[in-house]
Amino acid sequence: MSDKNVLGLIFSNLHDESINDLTRRRTMGSVLFGGRYRLIDFPLSAMVNSGVGEVGVITKKNYQSLLDHLGNGREWDMSRKNGGLHLLPPFSHNQDGIYRGRLEALYGVWEFVMRSNADYILLSDCDIVANMEYDKIIDAHIASGADITAVYAKGNVRMDESHTATVFGVADNGQIADVLISPEMSGDSNISLNTYVIGKTLLKNIVMDAKPRNLVDFEKDVLQAKVSTLKLMGYEYTEYYSRISSMQSYFEANLALLNTENRRALFKADSPIYTKVRDNPPAKYGINASVKNSLIGDGCIVDGKVENCILFRGVKVGAGTSLKNCIIMQDTVIGKKCGLQNVITDKKVTITDGRLLTGSSRCPLFLAKESEI
Numbered sequence: 001m002s003d004k005n006v007l008g009l010i011f012s013n014l015h016d017e018s019i020n021d022l023t024r025r026r027t028m029g030s031v032l033f034g035g036r037y038r039l040i041d042f043p044l045s046a047m048v049n050s051g052v053g054e055v056g057v058i059t060k061k062n063y064q065s066l067l068d069h070l071g072n073g074r075e076w077d078m079s080r081k082n083g084g085l086h087l088l089p090p091f092s093h094n095q096d097g098i099y100r101g102r103l104e105a106l107y108g109v110w111e112f113v114m115r116s117n118a119d120y121i122l123l124s125d126c127d128i129v130a131n132m133e134y135d136k137i138i139d140a141h142i143a144s145g146a147d148i149t150a151v152y153a154k155g156n157v158r159m160d161e162s163h164t165a166t167v168f169g170v171a172d173n174g175q176i177a178d179v180l181i182s183p184e185m186s187g188d189s190n191i192s193l194n195t196y197v198i199g200k201t202l203l204k205n206i207v208m209d210a211k212p213r214n215l216v217d218f219e220k221d222v223l224q225a226k227v228s229t230l231k232l233m234g235y236e237y238t239e240y241y242s243r244i245s246s247m248q249s250y251f252e253a254n255l256a257l258l259n260t261e262n263r264r265a266l267f268k269a270d271s272p273i274y275t276k277v278r279d280n281p282p283a284k285y286g287i288n289a290s291v292k293n294s295l296i297g298d299g300c301i302v303d304g305k306v307e308n309c310i311l312f313r314g315v316k317v318g319a320g321t322s323l324k325n326c327i328i329m330q331d332t333v334i335g336k337k338c339g340l341q342n343v344i345t346d347k348k349v350t351i352t353d354g355r356l357l358t359g360s361s362r363c364p365l366f367l368a369k370e371s372e373i
Contacts, residue, residue, distance in 0.1 A: 006138055007118035007200070008047040011105065012040060013060035014194075015127040018164050018245050021366045022346065027059065029126040030066040031250075032329050032347070034257050035295040035310050038069050039244065041275045042131065043124040043195075044085075048076050049271040050134035052122060054083035056112055058105050060098060063087075069276050076274045088112060101216030106207045113200065121203050123218075125194040129253055130241035131266055131273065132195065137235050141197040146233035148202075150176060150223065151195035153237045159186040164245040166192035166219050168234055176232040179224040192219075193237060240265035251344060251364045254310050254327050258293050280313050288319060297330075304334075318353070325361065343367070 012029030022031050029040035040057070047055050055078065059066065066087075072078075073085030088109045099105040102123075106113070113121065120141070122134060132151070141149035152168050162183055168190040169178030183189075196218075198206075206222055215221040223232060240262055242253035256262050267273055283296045286303035294306050297313040304321030311317070312329045318336035327344045334340070335353035342359035346369035351357070355373055359365030367373065 005116075005118045006052050006120045006122055006134075007113065007116045008043075008052040008055040008122045008124065008134075009106075009109075009113075010040060010043050010047075010055060010057045011102065011123070011125050012057055012063065012066055014102065014105075014125050015164070015244070016060075016062075018127065019247055019250050021247060021368070022250070023062065025062055025369060026065045027061075027063050027126070028244075029057070030063075030069055031126075031244075032312060033129065034254060035297045035312055037273060037275045038066075039126045039129065040066065040070070041273055042129050043126065044070075044076055044078075045273045046130070046132045046134055046271070047122065047124075048078065048274065050132075050138075052134060053080070054086070054116060054118070056086045056088050056109060058088045058109055060105075071276070075276055086112065099216070102218035103207060103210045103221060104216040106203070106218075107211050110204070110207060114204075116200075118200055121198055121200050123194075123196040123198070127244045128193045128195070128241055129244065129266070130193070130237065130239070131268055131271055132237065132239075133271070137195070138197055140235055141233070144174070144233045145231065147198070147230040148223070149197040149233045149235050151193045151235045151237050152190045153193055153241055154188060155191045155243070157183075157186055157189050157191060159184075161245045161249065162186060165189075166194075166223075168192060170234045170236075174233055174235075176223075176227060176234045179219065179227050179232075181219055181224060190234065190236075191243065193241065193243070247344070247364060247366065248362055251327065251342075251361070255308065255325065257295065257310070258308060278313060286319065289317075304336075304338075312347075327364075346371075349373070 012027040016023035016028050031039045078085035167180040168176050171177045244250050280299035283300040289302045290305040292307045294309045296311050299314040302317045303319040304317045306323045309323050309326045314331040315328045316333045320337040322339050324341045330347045332345045332349040334351045339356045343365045345367040348370045349367045350372040
């Protein structure tokens with residue numbers, strides 16, 4: 001990466017409404033993923049691996065589990081006297097005291113940003129599962145002389161999820177010529193990955209100009225409104241990623257990790273994804289257990305049949321129970337002789353003996369945290 005100083009800012013709540021069932025009691029950033037991770041682990045780990053030495057996590061509401069997960073940042077080597085990890089509480093100058101968009105959130109934490117000696121600000125959200133090399137993105141931003149660099153990837157937009165998407169029209173020279181927000185369209189597009197690089201001075205001017213004009217939306221009020229006056233450059237991300245924009249896409253993104261190639265593309269040996277470490281015993285399998293094409297977390301006890309599933313830490317599966325295409329979160333207990341297919345359980349769910357629960361791949365059945373069936 002360039003020798004320029006970079007401050008990373010991660011927005012932990014901006015896409016909570018995409019997966020309301022899972023964010024009712026937590027932030028988007030603290031949603032569990034892939035058997036042992038949280039969604040915030042991906043942008044935070046990528047920043048650490050890219051040499052970003054100071055990161056602020058902007059919260060909004062329901063952030064207790066996020067605070068518990070991040071702690072002092074030790075697992076990410078961000079527990080430092082200088083720089084390191086900072087948890088930024090929600091604050092805004094509107095009547096509710098809670099920010100309404102990215103610009104207003106930046107205004108609320110601007111004193112923190114100004115105390116940093118960073119030349120560039122790296123903005124990221126928690127709805128993208130990827131292992132980005134931010135250093136390459138920052139270098140490309142500097143080399144191009146862009147005012148703002150926006151990361152995008154070619155992908156398919158489904159009509160039922162287009163309302164959560166921002167789509168770019170990118171010219172042959174890489175400059176963004178058009179910005180479509182929540183387009184009523186489907187098909188292959190240049191989908192924004194909600195990751196931006198911008199100089200601190202320019203960002204200050206944008207944020208301070210937005211406040212008296214009551215502008216709160218970065219994509220609408222900056223990218224779209226100023227596409228013809230600012231030099232907006234696109235950076236195409238060509239490696240593996242998942243975009244979490246609905247319960248269906250969350251379900252699919254998790255189960256996609258059962259593909260070995262996808263796991264290798266996301267979890268690279270030279271740029272690991274860090275997470276909070278727990279001292280759990282290894283998984284235990286009963287004499288009649290059967291496990292096929294599944295990810296099984298530490299501390300699980302499996303006495304039944306598990307196929308194409310992801311079991312988080314501490315899950316118990318009773319004898320005679322069959323699980324297929326399920327995501328079972330931490331400390332869930334499933335009794336004997338149950339049958340579950342296309343089911344997502346939140347943490348600490350109890351399913352008593354003999355229950356049959358079935359969802360579909362397009363609409364998985366969801367069981368809320370600490371519920372009992």
